[in-house]
Amino acid sequence: MSVRAAVISQIETVAREKSLKLPPLADDLVLLGSGLDSLSLAILVVRLADQLGYDPFEAGLSEMPITLGDFIRMYERHAA
Amino acid sequence: MQHEIASLRELVEELDGSAATAIRSATASATLRDLLDGSVLGGRTAALAGRSVLLATKEQLTTALALIELDGLVRRVVLYPGDLASAYVPEVIARAEVDALVGDAKAPAVGTYGVECFTASEAVVRGANALPSARFRTEWVLLTSATTGAPKLTVHTLQTLSGAISRNPKPRDAVVWSTFYDIRRYGGLQIFLRALFDHASLILSDPAEATGNFLLRAAAAGVTHISGTPTQWRRALMSPVIGHFAPRYVRLSGEIVDQGILDSLRATFPTATIAHAFASTEAGVAFEVRDGRAGFPEEFIRNAQGDVELRVEDGTLRIRSPRTALRYLGGEPLPVREGFIDTRDQVELRDGRYYFVGRLDGVINVGGAKVYPEEVEAVLNRHPRVRMALVKGRRNRITGAIVVADVVAEPASEDNGGSDDALTSELMQLCQRSLAPYKVPAAIRLVPTLDLSNAGKLARTVD
Structure with missing residues (x-):
């Protein structure tokens, strides 16, 4: 599974568990405008760390992701 | 030694006639001077004199205004946070010996609890009141979570709560305060008090408001000083509108502050003062760190920081200061030894600096x-x-x-x-x-x- 597919699939799982209705998961979607709150994002980051074996946030970045595209690229950069 | 403020009303009386000092929520605002001859309690304020009052409003603004009216007038005021389940109201009433309940239009006080009920308004009604002068050193009761069931009731006074606030005798550039916190929690209450002591306006957050909208509202109101937890700040930094906001002073507290969030804030607000503070409801505000690094210097332990003494014993941080809480109501004693409160926060010394590593009780x-x-x-x-x-x-x-x-x-x-x-x-x-x-x-x-x-x-x- 690609990094992108893993991220999308985990977002869909969190949304299902929390009964969130998310807009289409496009790259320009603003993460915090999508219905995901900080708690959902934390769950997402922890589960992705279990699945992919790394947490790019732990790498000490100084910019926070704003859009879904930013978020996916953080993981892809780390995987590369 | 600065002149001790006996009650919040004294701070409002200091405002000069032209001052537009206000408290604003997402939906309403109130000018503080209006409280000198007005009321949110519909002229019934005097009926609350000397009582133990539970403030359980939906809106923070109502609580803010009622607090200014009630401090010094009532024996005790209990602050019920908006996010706390109402199921605990009966036990809080019993343990704090509450004999009056104040709600607002969105959370009307109801008579089912066997105490007299008052409904406060978000707007100050002018001419409704001429307040009697302060007679009590009012006890302020803050609620914090406990292992199981009902929250702990922690007793402070205006004096213990405002001990960390130094007043600047000369007016500086205009200050406008804001906070992501609910002002009925310790961290938010500090900012409410700082605004009043600074004669500054205060912009309140709203749990129903999206982060981006709050940031835009704060920017439009000219907010210069703002506080929040690292989590609230990370969320703010993920907002596309963060670039529209340029505070001069950014404060973090309430959680362990890591280097990542400090670096992110520095990158976003290159000229702001970025400070992180250690405080807890029981121990009060202990210190503020402004060097841009996580943790705090070892010398804070060796040398008292003003009237605050720190100690590390059995790996946890202990604090003795005039800002600590007085006691819990109706339950266990505060975790105090030799006047030092055990914060139960574990610290580790590395290269001349202490870092927070977690909680002793697993919290x-x-x-x-x-x-x-x-x-x-x-x-x-x-x-x-x-x-x-x-x-x-x-x-x-x-x-x-x-x-x-x-x-x-x-x-x-x-x-x-x-x-x-x-x-x-x-x-x-x-x-x-x-x-x-x-x-x-x-x-x-x-x-x-x-x-x-x-x-x-x-x-x-x-x-």
Whole structure:
């Protein structure tokens, strides 16, 4: 599974568990405008760390992701 | 030594006639001078003199205005946070000997609790009141979460709460304060008081408002000074509108501050003062760190910081100062030895600097909200296939920590009709039904065994 597919699939799982209705998961979607709150994002980051074996946030970045595209690229950069 | 302020009303009386000092919420605003001959209590303020009053309003603005009217007039005022379940109201009333309840239009006080009820308005009604002068050193009671059930009731006074606030005799550039916190929690209350002591306006947050909208509202109101938890700041930094906001002073507290969030804030606000403070409801505000680094210098322990003394004993930070709480109401004593309050926050010394590493009692701090592992374990243990559960915190850079659980379960068999996948999903649903969302484990792992300590208790370690 690609990094992108893993991220999308985990977002869909969190949304299902929390009964969130998310807009289409496009790259320009603003993460915090999508219905995901900080708690959902934390769950997402922890589960992705279990699945992919790394947490790019732990790498000490100084910019926070704003859009879904930013978020996916953080993981892809780390995987590369 | 600065002149001691006896009551909040004194601060409002100091405002000069032209001052437009105001408190603004997302939907309303009030000018503080209006309180000198006005009231949010419909002229019934005097009827509350000398009583123990529970302030349980929906709107923070109503609480802010009522507090200014009531401080010094009532014997005791209890602040009920907007996010706390109303189920605890009867026990809080009993333990704080409450004999008057103040609500607002959105959370009307009702007579079912056997105490007299008052309804406060968001707007100050002018001419409604000429306040009697302050007669009491009012006790301010703050609610904090406890291991199980009802919250702890922590007693302060205006003097203990405002001990960390120094007044600048010369007016500086205009200051406008704001905070992501609810002002009925210790961290938010500090900012409410700072604004009043500075004669500055205050912009209140609103749980129903999206982060981006709050930031735009704060920017439009000219907010210069703002505080929040690291989690609230990370969320703000993920907002596309953060670039429209340029505060001069950015403050963090309420959670462990890591280097990542300090660096992110520095990159976003290159010229602002960025400070992180250590404070707790029981210990009060202990110190502020402004050097841009996580943790605090070892010298804070060796040399008293003003009237605050720090100690590290058995690996936890202890604090003695005039800002600590006076006592808990109707329950256990404060964790004090030789006048030092044990914060139960564990610290580690590395290269001349102390760093916070977690809580001695295993409390998990999820974005500023405290989770006692025992409460979550009790829910997991209700499932017939669960033999033992260990709940702990796992670090992440979004909410600081998050709840995860290790569970020892009876193996799946035909008798119990289950599979392991079905069990974890049942446990997840059980937790979602029984617990607030931030207490629900993000991951539940089935493990063959759990370690016990020498005392036969679950071995709790900081991850």
